[in-house]
Amino acid sequence: MRADAQRNRERILDAAEEVFARHGAAASTEEVARRAGVAIGTVFRHFPAKDDLLTAILKRLLARLAEDAAALGGADGLHTFFTRLVARAAARRTVVGLAGVDVPEAVGRLGDAVGELLRQAQAAGTVRRDVQRPEVMALLVSVCQGALHGGWDEDLQARTLAVVFAGLAA
Amino acid sequence: MRADAQRNRERILDAAEEVFARHGAAASTEEVARRAGVAIGTVFRHFPAKDDLLTAILKRLLARLAEDAAALGGADGLHTFFTRLVARAAARRTVVGLAGVDVPEAVGRLGDAVGELLRQAQAAGTVRRDVQRPEVMALLVSVCQGALHGGWDEDLQARTLAVVFAGLAA
Amino acid sequence: MRADAQRNRERILDAAEEVFARHGAAASTEEVARRAGVAIGTVFRHFPAKDDLLTAILKRLLARLAEDAAALGGADGLHTFFTRLVARAAARRTVVGLAGVDVPEAVGRLGDAVGELLRQAQAAGTVRRDVQRPEVMALLVSVCQGALHGGWDEDLQARTLAVVFAGLAA
Amino acid sequence: MRADAQRNRERILDAAEEVFARHGAAASTEEVARRAGVAIGTVFRHFPAKDDLLTAILKRLLARLAEDAAALGGADGLHTFFTRLVARAAARRTVVGLAGVDVPEAVGRLGDAVGELLRQAQAAGTVRRDVQRPEVMALLVSVCQGALHGGWDEDLQARTLAVVFAGLAA
């Protein structure tokens, strides 16, 4: 792949993330092309169908989250990650959970990273021993979705997370 | 013919709830008409724009939930309502939180009913005193959205709710 | 025909004249029914097709004009009629010339009345002898249409008619 | 592919002029596409809304008329233009005065051209000094509309114009 093709690919992904975040998955591919500064044909050359574009965004997003999570650790790593993620969802209407798109391995890697944070938190005594990874992931997704759809302010975010954290606490 | 029209209205709402639940708000109005067994014009006679139909569904759904909540009470009322709602969301892909639709009073009534359940739970000592209504609502929405998008099984539902309930507990 | 049926017929015609005058022939029959204060079925009982309604309006309008014309006479009868008609067209966006509708006899009667005015004007020496009825009718229709589409003010009406009258003068 | 697009744009305009002239502004955009030999999407790519198409036709028509007028002159320029225009209206059911469409500058340019013809005719003594541009324009529009709606034959056109010309004459 040529260098400019690679650069276009990134620009398209950036534009798509922004556009779909702002207007939902129903936003038009033309709009993505426009914001990326390329022609519509270029978008379809890189992503043969709209769904491929959505999938690619989600994949990249999950990969970044996994990286983020992997960079954290210690007693409060899980809490920090959780809080940060929710704040981002509430603030930026992130594209978490674009309906109809499945990216098993990416989700898997994120799950692993979160699992590690959980292990460390439990080792440090910050989280109860009988809590398991699936429900932590479930809560993560839930609260992000809730924040996304509800437009919470900072205060409500904090109070809601406080309940969840109390539920996780030893 | 007032009776016929009323019956059609209900059939359209039922059909719409089903169709939009299954395929999301992007499903076509034509599909709703087909499932309701009426012509497309009839749908638009009752709901002049697609949005009116979505709003009507959401309104009815919220009203039913408020009724449900109002029928409960006691130490475990809140927990029961919470659990039931999540189960329903996971099972039926309910239309909670249809984007772009606002039904303030309906939401308000549901909030009141939940607030009452919270009060009783706190009176019974099942829920901590410093928990407030907004975060309870936020958690409710969150976990429903999570269940909706995640396709949880019963076990995961139970474990996730266990964390939330522990967080609410005195 | 029952008395109330007759009354409804008139009310529908009045409403239709107003509605079509305001919004053009593309206005909806429902709107006519609404303004007439009857149900849509009633409109269609009296006028089986929209076109029948348009025709009926035009017929009534032409009949009234013929009456008007017949009530005039003398040296200035034609001029008066001409002026009055144009003023009305400009002011009320009358339904003169609803496309696609033909009402030969009504047009004929109006033509006769105008012909009579012409004859009298020529007898009085106000109008040239070699002017014939068809071009008078043509000018009448033309200037009404022009006024209708152009939204002329009083001054422009006057000046335009002045040219036409000069052209007709002996 | 700029050339192709331009060619299509012209074909669409030609088709639209014909279709709307024949069936009025209510004719369907599909029909225009069909006659132009393009797909419906192509029409909407060039003219995002039906109104844009109508406006474009009118603009082009007025521009052509202004050119026509500008090419004439002398004692009989105004009369020639007038006569030619009416003949065309009667023959081709031109789209003069499409309701709801406003193209001020195009109208302005035509007005200027007609004004110049008027000036020359007055200089040559063919038209009275006290006649002004507005009523000339008004008569022009009127007689075209009349011819349009009335379906005049050549003889009636001539006789009607004769009256108007007599009215303008010195």
Add this chain to the structure above:
DNA sequence: AATGAATGAGGATTCATTCAT
């Protein structure tokens, strides 16, 4: 006779996708 609910064809518009340049 009147009512107004139901019908369904028709029309404007959007948008994912293809393909000639």
Add this chain to the structure above:
DNA sequence: GATGAATGAATCCTCATTCAT
């Protein structure tokens, strides 16, 4: 590889007309 014009299926919505009550 990029461009952007063309395609045409799909969708929302309107409205003349019919018909059960």
